[in-house]
Amino acid sequence: MSDRIKPEQITFDLPNRPAMGREDFLEAPSNALALAAIESPAGLPAGIMVLTGPRGSGKTHLAHVWAQQSDAQWLDAATLPEDLPYILASDARAFVIDDAHLVSGAQGQEALFHLINHLRNKGSLLLTARQPVRDWGLTLPDLISRLSAAAHVALAEPDETLLAAVLVKLFNDRQLRVQPALITYLLGRMERSLAVAGDLVARLDAQALKLGRPVTRALAQELLAKEFGSDGDDLQDLDIPPE
Known part of the structure; x- marks a missing residue:
């Protein structure tokens, strides 16, 4: 039986609706x-x-x-x-x-x-x-x-605690449950920016859907290596579209 390449899963650009209630707002010094x-x-x-x-x-x-x-x-x-x-x-x-x-x-x-x-x-x-x-x-x-x-x-720049909580919330908004190891990995390689956090979570979600895989640290490593040619040390250069 010949080897067959598994086709990548078709993805749809469905709108993501973040939770915007008072109970969903993450309080922090910033x-x-x-x-x-x-x-x-x-x-x-x-x-x-x-x-x-x-x-x-x-x-x-x-x-x-x-x-x-x-x-x-x-x-x-x-x-x-x-x-x-x-x-x-x-x-x-x-x-x-x-x-x-x-x-x-x-x-x-x-x-x-x-x-x-x-x-x-x-x-x-x-x-x-x-x-x-x-x-x-x-x-x-x-x-x-x-x-x-x-x-x-x-609004001031977020501290690491807020940024970690925001990453978790952004994943939750997309009905994704991730391990703490992934959050720690991303925090160590990304700019202290909520905009970068939002863009990164969207990319990981899209990649997971495309490949039919869960969002894990391994997937993040592969995505960053593909986009930056490294383990993500240059993540601060992530291209963010204008608001």
Whole structure:
């Protein structure tokens, strides 16, 4: 009987839905200040807050936590000018704009300025962004003034304990149960970045499905050797697509 090559398992790019509830948020020194601000009984300072941090740092998760407790609506930065008339005509008084740094152009800036004015003293607005407001490329002086006066909270880099917990959570979100040895192995070879953690878990999940194998340390070693030509010492160079 001739040897036959086992075909690789066909994979489907199904959406992964991470758990975004308050009980799923992992508290740590790097996010303590932001979490306290989000959960303050007094609400957002002056009704508006800008939450900043790198990709994958937990901004969106915190925004979900705040939106759930505030019954806030999510707005799209890219379509804010078109949506503004409906927003102003609604009874909603709490909004989230994730990736608010994507608000651009004269129309987008004008729309954000009008929304802030609309909510002044009667509503709340939470903005998340990768960069501080000064780096958004804004040109409308009145909007710059409003945002500069808002409360700003930044998420710090995660420590190793948080990063380990996040790796476990990311695997759990994909219904994957992994051994502690795998987490220890990855921590010793990766950049201290939640974005890198998310990308790496996605790659391991895809590779496991493709080969029909469990996610183990051996699989991680093979994947890193294939992509980096080593055991993963250069994992900090992992290519992460822009947010």
